[in-house]
Amino acid sequence: MKLSDRLQLIADEINKGETMADIGTDHGFLPLYLLETGKCPHVVMADISAGSLKKAEDNCKSLHPEREYDLRLGNGIDVLQDGEVDVVVLAGMGGLLIADILEWNLAKSRSIKRYILQPRNNVGRLRYWLAENGFIITKESLVREGKFICEILTVHSGFPEEKQHEPYSAAFDYPESLLTDRNPLTDEYLEKKLAIEENICKNIAEHSRAAEVEAAICRERINRLRYLLKKQLGDAE
Known part of the structure; x- marks a missing residue:
């Protein structure tokens, strides 16, 4: 399976042996690639849309019908247990929505070691929210997708005492x-x-x-x- 440059860059940020969850997985291309290449021993494909999750399920069945896949219908990281996976990917959605997903249950959000975030817009507001809530951006990358240049943030969950209180x-x-x-x-x-x-x-x-x-x-x-x-x-x- 060949990924787009955007998804490939996200895949490259995940370390071999890590478990991951793709929130808003849509077609499920990224987690399927990580399974196929053996980079991740376990992946969770999650989406709030039953239609989108069905697309991922169909792709799973067409590629490896004999395999069991972990597909979950639900809102944001509510589908996960605390610390259930090493990495959570939130990609292709608005920056404010990503912040809302993380803020909904901060204790659970902080139980995840690492995030890879690819906001479509409001990137500055997302950076500000991360800083205000003790999440640490460790790497920023740019990648082209069509006529757009996308920003990808690698984020560690950090701790509440690492909050920054500076004006936007x-x-x-x-x-x-x-x-x-x-x-x-x-x-x-x-x-x-x-x-x-x-x-x-x-x-x-x-x-x-x-x-x-x-x-x-x-x-x-x-x-x-x-x-x-x-x-x-x-x-x-």
């Missing part, structure tokens, strides 16, 4: 950790984000106090992106 800022939207692995996609990613932010800022009509605040926040993100681009080129102070 553009550093959560665009952290310096994006520069650490010298990914060839980094320049393109930052330049695209800068163009988007500049367009947003240009279209904000500053005729109210709320608009002025929104414009100031947008300018902060623009300045942050320009700083990162300069640093990427090696000439930021």
